[in-house]
Every structure is written in C-alpha cells, then in structure tokens.
Amino acid sequence: MLGRMEGDYDVVVVGGGPAGLAAAIGARDAGATRVLVVDREDEAGGILLQCIHAGFGLHYFKEELTGPEYAERFVARALDRDIDVVGSAYVSGAGLDSDGTRRVRVMREGHGIRTVRSRAMVLAMGCRERTRGALHIPGTRPAGVLTAGLAQRFVNVMGLLPGRRVAILGSGDIGLIMARRLTLEGCEVVGVFELMPFSNGLTRNVVQCLGDFGIPLHLSTTVVEIHGQDRVDKITVAPVGADLAPDLSRCREVACDTLLLSIGLVPENELSQGLGVELDVVTQGPRVSSTLETSLPGVFACGNVLHVHDLCDYVTEEALLAGRFAGELAGGVKRPRDNIRVVPGDNVRYCVPHTLAPGREHTIYLRSERPLRPAAIRVGDLVRRKLGFVTPAEMITFRIKPDVLDRFHGEALRIDLLGEPAGPHLAGAEP
Amino acid sequence: MSPVTTTLTCIACPIGCALRLTHEGRDIVELAGATCDRGAKYAAEELIDPRRQLSTTVAIEGARSARLPVKVTRPVPRDRVLEAVAAIHRLRVRAPVRAGEVLLEALLGEEGLAVVATRSLGRVGP
Amino acid sequence: MSERYDVVVIGGGVVGAAIARELSRFRLRIALLERQAEVGFGTSKTNSGIIHPGHDTSSATLKGRLVVRGNALYDRLAAELHFGFRRIGQLNVALEPADLVALERLKAQGDAKGVPGLELWDPARLRREEPNLSRELRGALHAPSAGVINPYELVFALVESAARNGVELAVDCPVTALAADGDGLAAHTPRGVFRGRFVLNCAGVASDRVAALAGAATFTITPRKGEEYMLDKRLLGLVRRLVFPVPSPKTKGTLIIPTFDGTIMVGPTAEDVLDRDDVATTARGAREVFAFVRRLCPSIDPRDAITAFAGLRAVADGNDFVIGPTSVRGFVNVAGIQSPGLTAAPAIAEHVRDLLAAEGLALVAKPDFAPEVRAPARFAHLAPEVQEALAARDPRFARVVCRCELVTEAEIDDAVDHGARTLDGLKFRTRAGMGRCQGGFCTPRAMEILARRLGVPLHAVTKRGGGSWIALPMGAEQEA
Missing domain, CATH: 1.10.10.1100 (BFD-like [2Fe-2S]-binding domain)
Known part of the structure; x- marks a missing residue:
C-alpha cells in the first residue's frame, strides 16, 4: 500500500523505478506475501516520470505508452497486489545480519530512520549520468553545463528551460530526445556532437528528433573547450581521428549558452559496494548468477543498476525475473548453484548474467563492442544464429533453450559476435 | 509532372538504410538502397503522409509538479508538429487531473487527434 | 546609502575575512565589502587548502616570517571556528640526487625559523611510511606541522564570526571609486558609499586596480594560475601526507594533496596569465600535472580525475606580500597575498591590527567578543x-x-x-x-x-x- 511500511518483509526492493516496481510484482507473483518498495523520490516511477515521450511498453502492455503512463500502470499493479510502496525514503545503508537476514536502513521523511529486515533483497537503484569530469573537458566552469537528464527534469517536471541556444555532446537517446524536446519548447539546438563515428542512439531518434528539425549531427567530433565566465558563451569543437584524439588544428567555435551532456550512464552501485557485492568492471554493476542473485546470497539485482539498458521493456523483463527468484528464495525454494561461466568473446563487451545452470531456459543480455554487419552470434560450439546488424547502441537479448545447455559439457561457455565491422549509415549525419 | 528523387533514412531497424526514392507526386517510381521489404513500406508512408507521435507538457496549477505531461492520441502530420505544439501549449490545466483525461479534442481540426494527460496529478494546497 | 565606519575592508577572501574578524574584537565599526555574491568565491575557494609549515620560505621575506606564526595560530582558530583542520604532515621528496642537498638546505632554513619537527627520511623509512610513492624516490624531508583544511569553510567561518561580532557584510558590492573623504576615504559601490577612516585593500587579484582607484598605484599584480584535479574516491588513502617535490623559486611545485575530506587532489600548475578572469583549466595543464605526479606516485591515473578547477594567485612585483600604509591617507594595502597566504592569513590579521594601531586606530577590546561559532551540522x-x-x-x-x-x-x-x-x-x-x-x-x-x-x-x-x-x-x- 502507498505509504505503508511496517515490520519486516519477505522481500525489500531498493528503488521504485521500472526495475523496482517490476521486481516487486515478480516477487509477489512468486508467492512472497510481504513485499516493500523503497523509493527516494516523492513518487515511485523513477526516471520514467520525466520521460514524457512514447516508446515504452510495447512488449509488456502490447501498446506504446509514455514514461509517466508506464510508471502509473506499474504502481497501480503493485498496489493491487498489496505491495507496500514508500516514497521520499532513502536507503542509506544495507547489510546482512549474522543469521543471513538482509537489512536496510531507511531514512524517511516524517518517519525518522528505521531498519527493515527481509528474507531477500532486490537492488534496483538505477543509474546516474556521466558528468563533465569524466571527460576532462578543459575550460572555464560556468553555469550552463548540465546533463541531459537534469535538463529533461527542468523542462518536463519543473517548467524551466536550461537555456536558449543549446549544444549537445553525445548522441545517446536522452540527448537526441532532448534535442527535439527543447526545439519544441522554442530553444535553438545548434548541433549534436558525437565522439564516435556512429550515433549511440536509435535510428528512429536520429531521424525523428534531429532530421525532422534540421538539427545537425556531427559525428567523430568532440568538445575540447568550454568558454564563458558566469554562463557558457561558446564551446570549441574539434574532429577526432581514428584514435579518438581531437585534431586541434581543425577546431572551431560554436556559440551557445548551454552545453547538454549525454555521454553515458553509470550504474549507481554505492549501496551495493557498501554491502560488499562483487562488481563487474565492464558493466560496473553486480556480477549475477542465472537467477540474478549477486555474490551475496539473497541479494538480487536488476535494471540499470545491473547494466545499462536501452529499452525499458527489457528492464521490466529482467526485473520480473529477479523479483520472481527473490520471491521464491524468500518462500524457501532452494536451487542448485550455477556451474557454467559465461565468457564474453570476440566483439562482445559484456554478457549478463555471468553464470548459467543447465535444465532451465536463460535470457542472455549482451552488448557488442562495435557495429557489425552482417552479424551472427555464436554460443560455444552449440548455437550459431544470424542477427543482421548489431550496434553498441542496442542491447542484444538471446534466449538459450534448456536442451542447448544439455549438450554443453564444459565449464566456460564463450559467446562471440561475428561479422564485418560496419560504418555509419546515417544519411543525415555530417562529419 | 517529372520524377523527383528524395533521400530518406529508414527507421524500420537499426541498420538505417539510406533510401533513394524517385517519385512523381505520391507515386513511387523507383526505390533504391533498401536491404529489406520494410524499407519500401516505410518509404511509402513517409512520402504520402509522414506522421509523428507527439508528446509535450502543459502548465498545471495546484499540483506538486509545475508541468503536466500530455500526448496526442494519434500521430500528427510531421509538417504540422510545431503548429500542434503551439496549440497544446495554450492549454491551462488545474489539478487534480487523471491520466487519460482528454484536455483537447480535434487538435488541428482533425477528428481523432485528442490531447490527453499522461500522468495523474493530485491537488496540493488551496 | 552612505555610512561611516572606522575600517572598510575591501575583499571578502580569506585575508579580508581574517582581518575583519580580528578587528571585530575591538570597539570599531567595520564594513566588509565583497564584489561577488558570496565571500570566499575568488582565489580562496580555489586554494589547495594547505597549512604550510614554512620551511620553504626565507625569513628575509615578509611572507616567510608570517607563515610560521600563521601555521601556529591554526589550532586555536580551528577550535574556535569549527572548520575542519588536520595536521597530516608534509613530505618534500627527492627525485634526483641533487634534491637531497636541497632537502638539507630546506631543513636548515626551517630549523633556523623554528619550524617544528623537521626530519630527513631515507628511502627505506619513506617506503615504510608511504608505500604507494614511487620506489625511485631518494629520500624526503618530513614536516609534521603541515595541515589541510577546506579553505572556503575557513572563510565562511571567519566571516560568520566577524558578523556575529558586529562586522557589516555587503556582497555583490564591487568598489567602483575611492575618493578622499575628511580624514579617510569613501568607497563608492552600487550598494552605496562606505566611508572609512581606514580602507584596507584586500582585493586579491584585483588589488592593484583597487590601489589605482585610490591613487596609490605602486605595484602590479600578475595573476599566476594554478590548475587542480580532484581524483576519484578509488584512491582514498593512497598517501597519508602532503607530497611535495623540492620547491623552485617560482612555485612549491605540483603536489599530491590528501584533502581534509580524504579525497586526493593533484596540482597546482603555475602559469602567469594576463587575463584576471582566466580560471580555465587546460589540456596542457592536465598533461603536465599528471605527468609530474606520476613520477611521485605511479598509481595515479588521469582517468581518475572527477573534476578540475583553476585559481589565480595574486603575485605582486617583488614576489612578496605588499602590506602597509600608502601615500594616500587611510588607504592600507594588504595585497600580493600569494602562497602561503592562506597559512599566513591569521598572522597577517594580527600584523595589520598592530599596524593600524601604530597608525592611530584606537583598539579598545570588547568584553563581549564571542570567539566561537557553531559548527555546521554534518x-x-x-x-x-x-x-x-x-x-x-x-x-x-x-x-x-x-x-x-x-x-x-x-x-x-x-x-x-x-x-x-x-x-x-x-x-x-x-x-x-x-x-x-x-x-x-x-x-x-x-x-x-x-x-x-x-x-x-x-x-x-x-x-x-x-x-x-x-x-x-x-x-x-x-x-x-
């Protein structure tokens, strides 16, 4: 129930975004009777509440919804199932008691600080945006340099514009969507600059968010200096070579009062680290088993805290699964430990989960290192399947049927992506 | 009427094929560059009646948030997106409002284009 | 608005703040004028935050004399004002054989000035105490009295203490003109005229311009830019002490700084610049800083930088502090306060207090002076x-x-x-x-x-x- 938090729980879910809500529903549907979702914002729903564009729910609801609609439906489903959802509540610490009970310390507006215990815990804290510091952009430190997500909150929730003349660094989907959003609100978007020779966003967004409005996309280009005392007044951009190093002899200045950064997301794992959960250096999320359980027994992870997803529907799918396993564990179901290690091979940046067990179907999420075409996936010597075109911007999901693993007798299952490196195909893009 | 060539980027899949479309008015004479059938379908739609999904926000009074997210129930003509946004931005809403509530019918004078709230916002304060 | 004061302090950086707070012990009407929206937002905010022991400056200079006294005053100041202060000690390390000679000279200079506890460490001792430093280092001079603070916290606390004891603070208040006014001066600002028997020029990088406004243009300031890079918490505890190279005449060098909050900071650079607003970090600065500190500590990686900033040291000709009365009656310079200005600030405040007394300012102690301010909740x-x-x-x-x-x-x-x-x-x-x-x-x-x-x-x-x-x-x- 909204706002209720009493006693101890079967499953506590940290984070009330799409992952946390789906995990709670998964746990409840797997038989857990007492499930709690703790969210730090006033209202559950996470970043969906500021993603007002359509594109959510095609898989799960079989219709295309906006972010707030998707969030509202999930909150309603959670409440229908008697799941407790609390907002304005921050989990400032977590731990395991000596008997293995999980506990979280919840700071909650109007309710002080309380420790809540549970049989299982699901980490669903999401991710944060990379900032200017991560890129070491030299120059002054004026107002007007902000992440695309913060700008999105300004515009879609707070009723503020981040500026009048906006440059965007990074062509991830948030940056592309904000280019359109700001244009619709009357801002001038002077250009999107992308370090890589390909866009990191969906083709649909490149065409409909930039192309429709004549906003130039400059590939293989980056920002090398920020200017302005109190407020940004211009930026210097330069083309980059194959080594991604800027060619400073060819820089030029672009007048703008705002620089939006859409340069990637980082899983927010400080709570996990405090718990002692083992992290993957590539995903920067927990290492998880085929039941999405972290290195700590009874502690599960899903959504963007596990690895950064590009589609919310995949978050939902993964989180329902994590919640289900957490719910089963809380109900006393014991499963044999995984005995197969997944090894990312050629052109594979990472795979999640990190281990598998025979006898069950598995969904493997993986991301390629580079665009490949035509591409194929090879799973050990067991399966080889054509994928058409793959790009780092789009996560690949691959299902492994139980009979496949029955034919596997090794300990390390290597997954490769095969294919020819593919160049950019986007017609609208200028070098 | 003489044939005209238009270039489009196909959005049917991540490949983003560069489609070269030769057409006389709304009749496609030749399509090059597509690597699958979906390209032809997309090209035809884009040529005859290109439409876009549209969502934005409107000012709301008496709610916790300053803006209420809204969407248009069906795609709007691509070339009238800015006109549609201007019409939507003239709306003023007072909380409470429920997601799905119709705020404006017949946007751009087109039957079936309704503007609806996409978030429920309760009333706060007086 | 036009108000009359005993002392008008121009500049709400650490120097102006320390002086205002020191003078607030006495029955005086004092105004503190800051051109920016808040105090401490100039050079003070971008300072390295080091309380120097003082062995690296000669006692032939004013800054060399004030630094040792300033360092000693910090314990009481921190106890009264509740800003974070920790004496973590400093190492000057020898990269070359010749540096060992320089370290001995530094030790002798420091011993002569009364810098406490100086000790030369051989490579074995250095490795034991700081195992993450380069194994190529040939030895070090340890100065245990070195400390770290968050410089902006100090300024906020000094100003709060001053205000508590009656000092009137005016922010967004740049001085646009200074004119003779009876037996003192009138400082014209967008927020009114502040008339003072004494006007103290603590304007930092702008102090030569303020002196020119008063008609006492006797020095110029050449801003010397320093870029600093804050590193990821991954490196927490990498070194326990401040790590310096052997100083050069122009700079103390590029350092590894375990800040008061525990994060590691590296820098600063030292580059003379023409533009007094030039607080831009540069690609070259980053390259220089990381190339150098990796010689001191190889596990520092440029990828660890989470944020960077730059500040301007107010360097006067002659390279020393410029403190004293001028040919313009009532106009007193407290200028050219470059490194180790933060350390020296409390001693500068005492020095200026005595100087004003010598100039005829009557100092009558207030019985109700309240030395303490409340610690901010953390x-x-x-x-x-x-x-x-x-x-x-x-x-x-x-x-x-x-x-x-x-x-x-x-x-x-x-x-x-x-x-x-x-x-x-x-x-x-x-x-x-x-x-x-x-x-x-x-x-x-x-x-x-x-x-x-x-x-x-x-x-x-x-x-x-x-x-x-x-x-x-x-x-x-x-x-x-």
Whole structure:
C-alpha cells in the first residue's frame, strides 16, 4: 500500500523505478506475501516520470505508452497486489545480519530512520549520468553545463528551460530526445556532437528528433573547450581521428549558452559496494548468477543498476525475473548453484548474467563492442544464429533453450559476435 | 509532372538504410538502397503522409509538479508538429487531473487527434 | 546609502575575512565589502587548502616570517571556528640526487625559523611510511606541522564570526571609486558609499586596480594560475601526507594533496596569465600535472580525475606580500597575498591590527567578543544513533537532498541561515553537489529550497551570483 511500511518483509526492493516496481510484482507473483518498495523520490516511477515521450511498453502492455503512463500502470499493479510502496525514503545503508537476514536502513521523511529486515533483497537503484569530469573537458566552469537528464527534469517536471541556444555532446537517446524536446519548447539546438563515428542512439531518434528539425549531427567530433565566465558563451569543437584524439588544428567555435551532456550512464552501485557485492568492471554493476542473485546470497539485482539498458521493456523483463527468484528464495525454494561461466568473446563487451545452470531456459543480455554487419552470434560450439546488424547502441537479448545447455559439457561457455565491422549509415549525419 | 528523387533514412531497424526514392507526386517510381521489404513500406508512408507521435507538457496549477505531461492520441502530420505544439501549449490545466483525461479534442481540426494527460496529478494546497 | 565606519575592508577572501574578524574584537565599526555574491568565491575557494609549515620560505621575506606564526595560530582558530583542520604532515621528496642537498638546505632554513619537527627520511623509512610513492624516490624531508583544511569553510567561518561580532557584510558590492573623504576615504559601490577612516585593500587579484582607484598605484599584480584535479574516491588513502617535490623559486611545485575530506587532489600548475578572469583549466595543464605526479606516485591515473578547477594567485612585483600604509591617507594595502597566504592569513590579521594601531586606530577590546561559532551540522559524519535521534526530532534530517554526499534538508537550511545565497554557496557549505553525480540529482531540490528560502522564483537561483543563471522560466514567450 502507498505509504505503508511496517515490520519486516519477505522481500525489500531498493528503488521504485521500472526495475523496482517490476521486481516487486515478480516477487509477489512468486508467492512472497510481504513485499516493500523503497523509493527516494516523492513518487515511485523513477526516471520514467520525466520521460514524457512514447516508446515504452510495447512488449509488456502490447501498446506504446509514455514514461509517466508506464510508471502509473506499474504502481497501480503493485498496489493491487498489496505491495507496500514508500516514497521520499532513502536507503542509506544495507547489510546482512549474522543469521543471513538482509537489512536496510531507511531514512524517511516524517518517519525518522528505521531498519527493515527481509528474507531477500532486490537492488534496483538505477543509474546516474556521466558528468563533465569524466571527460576532462578543459575550460572555464560556468553555469550552463548540465546533463541531459537534469535538463529533461527542468523542462518536463519543473517548467524551466536550461537555456536558449543549446549544444549537445553525445548522441545517446536522452540527448537526441532532448534535442527535439527543447526545439519544441522554442530553444535553438545548434548541433549534436558525437565522439564516435556512429550515433549511440536509435535510428528512429536520429531521424525523428534531429532530421525532422534540421538539427545537425556531427559525428567523430568532440568538445575540447568550454568558454564563458558566469554562463557558457561558446564551446570549441574539434574532429577526432581514428584514435579518438581531437585534431586541434581543425577546431572551431560554436556559440551557445548551454552545453547538454549525454555521454553515458553509470550504474549507481554505492549501496551495493557498501554491502560488499562483487562488481563487474565492464558493466560496473553486480556480477549475477542465472537467477540474478549477486555474490551475496539473497541479494538480487536488476535494471540499470545491473547494466545499462536501452529499452525499458527489457528492464521490466529482467526485473520480473529477479523479483520472481527473490520471491521464491524468500518462500524457501532452494536451487542448485550455477556451474557454467559465461565468457564474453570476440566483439562482445559484456554478457549478463555471468553464470548459467543447465535444465532451465536463460535470457542472455549482451552488448557488442562495435557495429557489425552482417552479424551472427555464436554460443560455444552449440548455437550459431544470424542477427543482421548489431550496434553498441542496442542491447542484444538471446534466449538459450534448456536442451542447448544439455549438450554443453564444459565449464566456460564463450559467446562471440561475428561479422564485418560496419560504418555509419546515417544519411543525415555530417562529419 | 517529372520524377523527383528524395533521400530518406529508414527507421524500420537499426541498420538505417539510406533510401533513394524517385517519385512523381505520391507515386513511387523507383526505390533504391533498401536491404529489406520494410524499407519500401516505410518509404511509402513517409512520402504520402509522414506522421509523428507527439508528446509535450502543459502548465498545471495546484499540483506538486509545475508541468503536466500530455500526448496526442494519434500521430500528427510531421509538417504540422510545431503548429500542434503551439496549440497544446495554450492549454491551462488545474489539478487534480487523471491520466487519460482528454484536455483537447480535434487538435488541428482533425477528428481523432485528442490531447490527453499522461500522468495523474493530485491537488496540493488551496 | 552612505555610512561611516572606522575600517572598510575591501575583499571578502580569506585575508579580508581574517582581518575583519580580528578587528571585530575591538570597539570599531567595520564594513566588509565583497564584489561577488558570496565571500570566499575568488582565489580562496580555489586554494589547495594547505597549512604550510614554512620551511620553504626565507625569513628575509615578509611572507616567510608570517607563515610560521600563521601555521601556529591554526589550532586555536580551528577550535574556535569549527572548520575542519588536520595536521597530516608534509613530505618534500627527492627525485634526483641533487634534491637531497636541497632537502638539507630546506631543513636548515626551517630549523633556523623554528619550524617544528623537521626530519630527513631515507628511502627505506619513506617506503615504510608511504608505500604507494614511487620506489625511485631518494629520500624526503618530513614536516609534521603541515595541515589541510577546506579553505572556503575557513572563510565562511571567519566571516560568520566577524558578523556575529558586529562586522557589516555587503556582497555583490564591487568598489567602483575611492575618493578622499575628511580624514579617510569613501568607497563608492552600487550598494552605496562606505566611508572609512581606514580602507584596507584586500582585493586579491584585483588589488592593484583597487590601489589605482585610490591613487596609490605602486605595484602590479600578475595573476599566476594554478590548475587542480580532484581524483576519484578509488584512491582514498593512497598517501597519508602532503607530497611535495623540492620547491623552485617560482612555485612549491605540483603536489599530491590528501584533502581534509580524504579525497586526493593533484596540482597546482603555475602559469602567469594576463587575463584576471582566466580560471580555465587546460589540456596542457592536465598533461603536465599528471605527468609530474606520476613520477611521485605511479598509481595515479588521469582517468581518475572527477573534476578540475583553476585559481589565480595574486603575485605582486617583488614576489612578496605588499602590506602597509600608502601615500594616500587611510588607504592600507594588504595585497600580493600569494602562497602561503592562506597559512599566513591569521598572522597577517594580527600584523595589520598592530599596524593600524601604530597608525592611530584606537583598539579598545570588547568584553563581549564571542570567539566561537557553531559548527555546521554534518549529518554524514555523525554516528548512526546520533543520526537517528536527530531524524526523530527534526524531520528535515530524514529528508535527503544530496545522496552522493548524504546531505539532508536540515543542513541545506542551516547553510542558508549562514549566508548561502547560491548553489555554489550551498555546495561549499554542505558538499551537496560535490559527489559523484556532480549535482545531477540534487540540483532541482537544492534550487527549490534556495528559491523558497530566498523568496524568489526558481529561475532566479544562480550558480554563483552575477550572470550565472541556471534556467529560464518556461512559457514566458507562450503567454506573451
């Protein structure tokens, strides 16, 4: 129930975004009777509440919804199932008691600080945006340099514009969507600059968010200096070579009062680290088993805290699964430990989960290192399947049927992506 | 009427094929560059009646948030997106409002284009 | 507005703040004028935060004499003003055989000046004490009296103490003209005229311009830029002490600084610049800093930089402090306060106090001078039980504003009560926005609280005053 938090729980879910809500529903549907979702914002729903564009729910609801609609439906489903959802509540610490009970310390507006215990815990804290510091952009430190997500909150929730003349660094989907959003609100978007020779966003967004409005996309280009005392007044951009190093002899200045950064997301794992959960250096999320359980027994992870997803529907799918396993564990179901290690091979940046067990179907999420075409996936010597075109911007999901693993007798299952490196195909893009 | 060539980027899949479309008015004479059938379908739609999904926000009074997210129930003509946004931005809403509530019918004078709230916002304060 | 004061202090950096606070012990009417939106937002904010032992400056210079006294004053100052201060010690390390000779010379200089505890360490001792430093280092000079502070905290606390004892603070108050006025001077500002029997020029990088306004242009300031790079918490505890090379005549060199908060900072560079607003970091500066500090400590990686900033040292010709009365009656310079100005500041304040007395200012001690200010609440540093008790008593302690640094709404309110008027003012008082997300999450909440407390609309909130607006109101054009 909204706002209720009493006693101890079967499953506590940290984070009330799409992952946390789906995990709670998964746990409840797997038989857990007492499930709690703790969210730090006033209202559950996470970043969906500021993603007002359509594109959510095609898989799960079989219709295309906006972010707030998707969030509202999930909150309603959670409440229908008697799941407790609390907002304005921050989990400032977590731990395991000596008997293995999980506990979280919840700071909650109007309710002080309380420790809540549970049989299982699901980490669903999401991710944060990379900032200017991560890129070491030299120059002054004026107002007007902000992440695309913060700008999105300004515009879609707070009723503020981040500026009048906006440059965007990074062509991830948030940056592309904000280019359109700001244009619709009357801002001038002077250009999107992308370090890589390909866009990191969906083709649909490149065409409909930039192309429709004549906003130039400059590939293989980056920002090398920020200017302005109190407020940004211009930026210097330069083309980059194959080594991604800027060619400073060819820089030029672009007048703008705002620089939006859409340069990637980082899983927010400080709570996990405090718990002692083992992290993957590539995903920067927990290492998880085929039941999405972290290195700590009874502690599960899903959504963007596990690895950064590009589609919310995949978050939902993964989180329902994590919640289900957490719910089963809380109900006393014991499963044999995984005995197969997944090894990312050629052109594979990472795979999640990190281990598998025979006898069950598995969904493997993986991301390629580079665009490949035509591409194929090879799973050990067991399966080889054509994928058409793959790009780092789009996560690949691959299902492994139980009979496949029955034919596997090794300990390390290597997954490769095969294919020819593919160049950019986007017609609208200028070098 | 003489044939005209238009270039489009196909959005049917991540490949983003560069489609070269030769057409006389709304009749496609030749399509090059597509690597699958979906390209032809997309090209035809884009040529005859290109439409876009549209969502934005409107000012709301008496709610916790300053803006209420809204969407248009069906795609709007691509070339009238800015006109549609201007019409939507003239709306003023007072909380409470429920997601799905119709705020404006017949946007751009087109039957079936309704503007609806996409978030429920309760009333706060007086 | 036109008001008459005994002393008008121009410049709310650490020097002006320390002097104002020292003079607030006496029955005097004092004004402190700051051109920016908040105090400490100039050179002080971008200082390395090091309380130097003083062995690296010659006692033939004024700065060399004031630094040792300044260092000694910090224990009491920290106890009274409750800013964070820790004597973590300093190492000057020898990269070359010739450096060993220089270290002995430094030790002799320091011993002669009374710098306590100087000790030469051989490579074995150095490795034992600081195992992460380069194994190529040939030895070190240890100075245990070196300390670290957060310099902006010091300025905030000094000004609060001064204000508590009657000093009138005026911000957004640049001095545009100085004119003779009876037996003193009148400082003209957009916020009125401040008439003072004595006007103290503590204007930092702008102090030569302020001197020119008074008709006492006897020196010029050449800003010397220093770039600093803050490193990821991955490196927490990498070194325990400040690590310096052997100093050169121009600079103490590029350092490894374990800040008071525990994060590692590297820098500064030292580059003379022409533009007094040039606080831009540069690609070259970053390359130089990391290339050099990796010789001291190879495990530092440029990828660890989470944020960078630059500040300007106010270097006067002659390379020493310029402190004293001028040909213009009542106009006193406290200028050219470059490194080790932060360390020397409390001693500079005493020095200026005595100098003003010698110039005829009557110093009558106030019996009710209150030396202490309350420590700002720092929720994240409290024991869990204390946190729980606070949150039970005051719900604002259970409302988290900045989750990276665990800053609660009560602390934000407290910062506003203590004079924060901008997002940077909140950040430097509470650390909200200083963490991993660099304000990505807490900016909206911090803006909302600041706007509510200051009684202004959201779009009137600035990063650091002036034209540093954050956002524009939406729909203004639509409604027009």
